[in-house]
Amino acid sequence: MQDQHIASAFDRDLEGIQALIMKMGGMVETAISDASRALDMRDTELAEIVRKNDKAVDALEEEVVAEVARVIAVRAPTAGDLRTVLTVLKISANLERVGDYAKNLAKRTSVLSEMPMINGSGGSIRRMSKSVNLMLKDALDAYIQRDIDLAADVRQRDAEIDQMYNALFREFLTHMMEDPRNITACMHLHFIAKNLERMGDHVTSIAEQVIYLVTGEMPDEDREKKDRTAYVGTPDGA
Amino acid sequence: MMNDMRITERTMSNEIKIAAKGVDVFYGDTHAIKDVDVEIENKAVTAFIGPSGCGKSTFLRCINRMNDTIDVCRVSGDIHLEGEDIYAKDVDPVQLRARVGMVFQKPNPFPKSIYDNVAYGPKIHGLARNKAELDEIVEKSLRRAAIWDEVKDRLDAPGTGLSGGQQQRLCIGRAIATAPEVLLMDEPCSALDPIATAQVEELIDELRASYTVVIVTHSMQQAARVSQKTAFFHLGNLVEYGNTDMIFTNPSDSRTESYITGRIG
Numbered sequence: 001m002q003d004q005h006i007a008s009a010f011d012r013d014l015e016g017i018q019a020l021i022m023k024m025g026g027m028v029e030t031a032i033s034d035a036s037r038a039l040d041m042r043d044t045e046l047a048e049i050v051r052k053n054d055k056a057v058d059a060l061e062e063e064v065v066a067e068v069a070r071v072i073a074v075r076a077p078t079a080g081d082l083r084t085v086l087t088v089l090k091i092s093a094n095l096e097r098v099g100d101y102a103k104n105l106a107k108r109t110s111v112l113s114e115m116p117m118i119n120g121s122g123g124s125i126r127r128m129s130k131s132v133n134l135m136l137k138d139a140l141d142a143y144i145q146r147d148i149d150l151a152a153d154v155r156q157r158d159a160e161i162d163q164m165y166n167a168l169f170r171e172f173l174t175h176m177m178e179d180p181r182n183i184t185a186c187m188h189l190h191f192i193a194k195n196l197e198r199m200g201d202h203v204t205s206i207a208e209q210v211i212y213l214v215t216g217e218m219p220d221e222d223r224e225k226k227d228r229t230a231y232v233g234t235p236d237g238a
Numbered sequence: 239m240m241n242d243m244r245i246t247e248r249t250m251s252n253e254i255k256i257a258a259k260g261v262d263v264f265y266g267d268t269h270a271i272k273d274v275d276v277e278i279e280n281k282a283v284t285a286f287i288g289p290s291g292c293g294k295s296t297f298l299r300c301i302n303r304m305n306d307t308i309d310v311c312r313v314s315g316d317i318h319l320e321g322e323d324i325y326a327k328d329v330d331p332v333q334l335r336a337r338v339g340m341v342f343q344k345p346n347p348f349p350k351s352i353y354d355n356v357a358y359g360p361k362i363h364g365l366a367r368n369k370a371e372l373d374e375i376v377e378k379s380l381r382r383a384a385i386w387d388e389v390k391d392r393l394d395a396p397g398t399g400l401s402g403g404q405q406q407r408l409c410i411g412r413a414i415a416t417a418p419e420v421l422l423m424d425e426p427c428s429a430l431d432p433i434a435t436a437q438v439e440e441l442i443d444e445l446r447a448s449y450t451v452v453i454v455t456h457s458m459q460q461a462a463r464v465s466q467k468t469a470f471f472h473l474g475n476l477v478e479y480g481n482t483d484m485i486f487t488n489p490s491d492s493r494t495e496s497y498i499t500g501r502i503g
Contacts, residue, residue, distance in 0.1 A: 002501035216488030
């Protein structure tokens, strides 16, 4: 297929909305790593910056929606162009949600920094947030490169995030059973782990959009899911 | 998720009305249509799209042997209408054109009354035994062409006095007055304003209940709106033919994608 439209303004429009997505993606990546570092270092100032910066991510999402609406109205995109604007719209919504989870992580950091540390949890959460952030980076790279192999790889890696969350879930249960004074901190930490797990789901959705963008079809729902926490406490899920 | 789009109001008969096989058309030394195979479905709208000079109008004109009227034009291959070879020696092109009607780019009503424009075809083909039957055919045709209410009080007025959009609907009424099975439309809206275009498109959608419609259009949006099947022609080749929804969301040939997304003319 030819790369360029006869109407070069159409190319600029499509490049423009994709540039907004990449900008948004960069901001969300920073939010995840800063929120995680703030939690690690008990740095409430950095946590506050993450909370504030989320407004900019939200504003970018609105800008993407407005631009997509304009491009649809003016250009009536079809085929690959249509899939580009549709995926941009969905990915911006995913990124906005990931940004929200990062903000929530930062909020809980302010509370947690006043409490005693929970042994061993810091490292696990740090690893989990690193993995999620790497998945996000790869999903966005896959988007820009139209690389469906990388996107498929990102999809598969969500199972690792689920497993990390399972492990943390059990760890927090143990801590809470050992000493009820751990409950408040563990509840916050559990929500943080849960938020990271949800981030992984949104990143997976971004990777699926890449596959749809390139192939015109959504991937089959055959990937491995490892979040078993819904069954903890049942005879099978013990 | 996207697949669901294709299910909505896309019921088709799946019967083949027109089957073309190995069709080649030459204008003198110019090879205008190259070995085209296509099967056009009964009671559906099929759109032919492609850049200027791609052969889509030429191919359309093969279906009612309009190319016979051009001396240098030579058509080979098979085109069957309901299993009959329309290029067989015993086929009278005039009779064929009563079965395969045509509507042109520019509305071209005869310089006669509105009534006579529609009555002309049925009269010469002997479709009405008396004035009452002819009146009935005229009214039915104009109703089907969605223009009856606008002209019923001035059937004696000249057809050329109507607005462009009304003239085109009058021409569609004239084309369906001979009770054709197939309606060929060559850019029927290119001389019309957006409102008249919308009215003709609405009409095309209604007509497919009774007729097989084949439309040549330069407007890809129009093809997407009115047709169930789309054929993309390029440089005399039929590049891709398939369900309109697929052609416009996920075409399989990169040339089709380049054309519909505005990357090649």
